[in-house]
Amino acid sequence: MSAAPAVLPAIRITALGKRFGADGPLVLDDVTLSIQPGEFVCLLGASGCGKSTLLNIIAGLDAPSTGTVTVASGSAAVMFQDAALFPWLTAGRNVELALKLRGVPRDKRRGKALELLDVVNLADAASKRPHELSGGMRQRVALARSLAQDRKVLLMDEPFAALDAITRDLLHEELERVWRETGRTIVFVTHNVREAARLGQRVLLMSSRPGRIANEWRLADDGPRRIESPEVSRLSIEITEQLRREIRRNAA
Amino acid sequence: MPPDTTTVAPQSVAPSGAPASGRPADDLRTLESGLDALQAVPSTEKGSVRRILEGVLPPVLLLAGLVAVWQLYVVIARPRPDLVPGPLDVLGALGTAWADGRLQLAVLTSLERGGVGFLIAVAIGTPLGLLLAEWRPLRLALGPLLSGLQVLPSVAWVPAAIIWFGLSDATVYFVVLMGAVPSIANGLVSGIDQVPPQLRRVGTVLGAGRIQLATLVVLPAALPGYFSGLKQGWAFSWRSLMAAEIIAMGGTIGFGLGSMLQQSRELADLGSVLATILLILGVGILVELAVFAPIERRLLRRRGLTPGGIR
Structure with missing residues (x-):
């Protein structure tokens, strides 16, 4: 073992490559990345840049073709674009199931689930079934469920993409608050430039075909930002410029 | 010449009624509760x-x-009463059958056989369906055969069953099983096939092992499909049972509704024939209404799927 750095990265990705099938197109090429504990990283890119594939590999749902991925805490919690709640269970039971699979004893689950639902301001909706909840509420239950896993790393795959703008704005605030309170490491995949600039401490822009990390921006974290604030706008303009350059490259 | 950012990300222009300065967490909570109340779906549940x-x-x-x-x-x-009996004649035939106890005996015998046969079919069809859904080679080999068996009218098995088992209850049960097992197994297979892959992925992400994934995620998710397989299985059981009872009479086979129907035909008593047909239909409807419909309604309503049609 070489001398460990002061803080071990929460996620370390080295020379990662991914192909689907033996001679399929290269989806990810030589991605090297390390993410510090407690960091909020946004992965941004156009369709087909492999950002969801990268997330799935980190989550262990897909295997890399080359290179390695190490998640220091062992495994990660994942949130998807659709809440994917189990429709036969109430909101509370959905969270309880995650607790059960984590090995929390039966008599502690109920109270713990209510606590977690209260974190996303949904304690009153514990007995509701997913179809009785709005899209935003479902995503909040999904957030509570992934918090129930109690993993240090939370991976999010465009979790707010299907929501209306007002709801999304509120969920940005909610997520930021949860992140500050729980100190989780968050990797947030999105195709929405402003969303990335609003949320991330670090924004990674990915190029398409093959997916590579094209550029990286670090944002000074001086408290909660608003999506309308000038710094978010300024950064969005800059990122969009480069995103468009990357997309134009595919025209030829 | 930076591009207009609102064209780039128009959906980001999210208006918000709250003041621009830093909002405390409580403010976010009330804001969220307000939005939840606005988006809540009003319940449209009808009274029972x-x-x-x-x-x-x-x-x-x-x-x-x-x-x-x-x-x-x-x-x-x-018209000639022996060709077209009136409703009162049919009612009279029912009364006579009730009075001499044949009606009660036939209904109970058939219901018992249908019920027991159906339960045996569930016990065989369920593990068979599970195996078919999870083990690909078996599915490739047995799948088409099972679908074929579902199409084959199970009455076709009656002659063979009589030769094998004689005029005994075994004949009746064999025919019922050949009718119901394929439906139940196929229902479970299609139920499992229709489980959204996303739910399996969530189960894996939440840390479920193979067995937990099957019992906590896949089977509950496949329940509606499995249930419609059960319903169809019951229909096939009941039909096969009637066919078997009509054809195979005597021996140690008890007196069921099919036997009653055949007996009435031999006596050329059309009133009794129609009465028995109505009884067979009535029992079928009763089982559907009393057993399957309430379970199905609960099952679907809990998942936010409205049952087709009104029951």
Whole structure:
């Protein structure tokens, strides 16, 4: 073992490559990345840049073709674009199931689930079934469920993409608050430039075909930002410029 | 010449009624609660009295209308009573059968056989369906055969069953099983096939092992498909049972509704024949209404799927 750095990265990705099938197109090429504990990283890119594939590999749902991925805490919690709640269970039971699979004893689950639902301001909706909840509420239950896993790393795959703008704005605030309170490491995949600039401490822009990390921006974290604030706008303009350059490259 | 950012990300222009300065967490909570209240779906659940009224009244009215037309035809056209008995003749036949105890005996015998046969079919069809859904080689080999068996009328097995098992209850059960098992197994297979892959992925992400994934995620998710397989399995059981009882009579086979039907035909008693047909139909409807419909309604309503049609 070489001398460990002061803080071990929460996620370390080295020379990662991914192909689907033996001679399929290269989806990810030589991605090297390390993410510090407690960091909020946004992965941004156009369709087909492999950002969801990268997330799935980190989550262990897909295997890399080359290179390695190490998640220091062992495994990660994942949130998807659709809440994917189990429709036969109430909101509370959905969270309880995650607790059960984590090995929390039966008599502690109920109270713990209510606590977690209260974190996303949904304690009153514990007995509701997913179809009785709005899209935003479902995503909040999904957030509570992934918090129930109690993993240090939370991976999010465009979790707010299907929501209306007002709801999304509120969920940005909610997520930021949860992140500050729980100190989780968050990797947030999105195709929405402003969303990335609003949320991330670090924004990674990915190029398409093959997916590579094209550029990286670090944002000074001086408290909660608003999506309308000038710094978010300024950064969005800059990122969009480069995103468009990357997309134009595919025209030829 | 930076591009207009609102064109780049128009959906980001999210208005918000709260003040621009830093908002405390409580403010976010009330804001969220307000939005939740706005987006809440109002419950459109009907009262049970109203539901029963809406479900029961139309078919009862139609039935009464049909019987009235029938009676009217008998009174006006005066057809030969041995060819077209009136509603009252059929009712009389039912009364006679009740009085000498044949009706109760036949209904109980058939229901018991149908029920036991169906339960055996569930016990065989469920593990078979699970194996088919999870083990690909078996599915490739047995799948088409099982679908074929579902199409084959199970009456076709009656002659073979009589030769193998003689005139005994085994013959009846064999025919019932050949009718019901394929439906139940296929229902479970299609139920499992229709489980959204996303739910399996969530299960894996939440840390479920193979067994936990099957029992906590896949099977509950496949329940609606499995249940419609069970319903169809019951229908096949009941039909096969009647066919078997009509063809195979005597021996140690007890007296069921099919036997009663065949007996009435041999006596050329059309009133009793029609009465027995109505009984067979009635038992089928009763089982559907009393057993399957309530379970199905609960199952689907809990998942936010409205049952097709009114029951």
